[in-house]
Amino acid sequence: MTHTKNSSNCIGIVGLGLIGGSLALDLQALGFKVHGLVHRATTATKAKERGLAQVISTDPKILSDCDLIILALPLDQLLKPSQSLLKALPPSAVITDVGSVKAPVLKTWTKLHQRFVASHPMAGNANSGVGAGQIELFKHRPWVATPDTNTDTEALKKVQDLALALSSEWITAEAEMHDQAVALISHLPVLISAALLKTLCNERNPSLLELAKKLASTGFADTTRVGGGNPTLGTGMMENNSSAILRALSSYRWSLEQFEEAMISQHWSQIQAELEKTQTLRPEFLNDKL
């Protein structure tokens, strides 16, 4: 990283949950000085116990010496930052975020800071909170930045260096394209998976439901995993990327109706041909990753 380990400057991380805490652990391991800003005093105590950063405080002033600040906040807080946070961000520092939706973040933050770089390290697991951070969460995972014509080139390079230092795979894309892509491969899966569980919530025949519970197995487990996950994360995705998700959902409903029509019309060879296509397509999305 051009942000030198030997400088007196530090890397600021705002929020020490799963993403912020994991960043803090990795950056410390790489030799960087990390300042962690948290909202609550109790969180600060826990973060200190875990040794997540060298300096941990609820006072935004700890960011004043940082030349790179990562906003590891939930989307709602990221889109409505507090005045105290905004005042504490040095104008010369590079600011980046980790939000899973990029167009609204870029639109908001371009107006708030001249050296803002919108980015999305695509890593995570089912854990959350100050106890969730873990080392090497970002290793070999995509880190997408979504610069536009206003983005400071030098600032973008600094975030790229950060991602590469963490062994992430650096990708740049337009913010709208990013949001549509994650709608298709991440947010739509949550929605269709949750709808499957909701179908069972709606089932009125108790004997049928009991038998279904006995017979459910790995296929059901796989298909419902993301739909049975963190409700707040799921709602946040839908709220903040709704237009891209609704577009993806419209296309999905059409796909589902094609299958339904083929079943009603008993066009089994058409269904066989469609399932051959889906079987062929899937590895193109997953090869060499899992």
Next chain:
Amino acid sequence: MTHTKNSSNCIGIVGLGLIGGSLALDLQALGFKVHGLVHRATTATKAKERGLAQVISTDPKILSDCDLIILALPLDQLLKPSQSLLKALPPSAVITDVGSVKAPVLKTWTKLHQRFVASHPMAGNANSGVGAGQIELFKHRPWVATPDTNTDTEALKKVQDLALALSSEWITAEAEMHDQAVALISHLPVLISAALLKTLCNERNPSLLELAKKLASTGFADTTRVGGGNPTLGTGMMENNSSAILRALSSYRWSLEQFEEAMISQHWSQIQAELEKTQTLRPEFLNDKL
């Protein structure tokens, strides 16, 4: 098992694919004499090389000494059995099957054999063919029988003993109830998962598709696993359980539309509440199983 290991009689298995081959291996390990009937001479050679049964042949006459015969055939062959197979089944033998849909099987076979018991050992993996059989495939897995008023009680007991000998969990249910339950927890997941992949097959923007391929990860992998599976198995499910699947699909589409309407109306707290319900429901289907 009341079918004694010491009798001169044998257990017949028709078809030595994943299910038939696995049954054959387990039953031999338990000390039973197994006669395996296969369709092709080349399959017989391979089955002999793997030692799947003591007697392996393409000649249905090998079933003449068997007092328990398991039809481990694909659904289409099970529903349209050959005349040579039907002639070779001793009238006194207990006949059972392993088909994943039960109402049409029960309807067909009740007319064909007086000691037929419809059953469905719910085990499997992505493998198929004469090389796929493995030991203990059925251990701790549900084995559902769907008797009706015509079912011979003694024959049913013999199939129950078979299932228990293989350490399966014995369950009985009405055939229609079974078919609706598997539609909900097995066949509908395949359909909605395949429709997700089909949505990506239909995407016309090549840049978006390329980015989506780069960003797809475990959530996408989980949600598309069953929809990217064996096309012939998937088509067979849809063809043979179409009315139960269409009923489940209708309920599913309604669930999806509820989410869509809540998104369009920006009723985020409603979505949050729904996702809390789905998060709570999922473990009820999977607890202590995975």
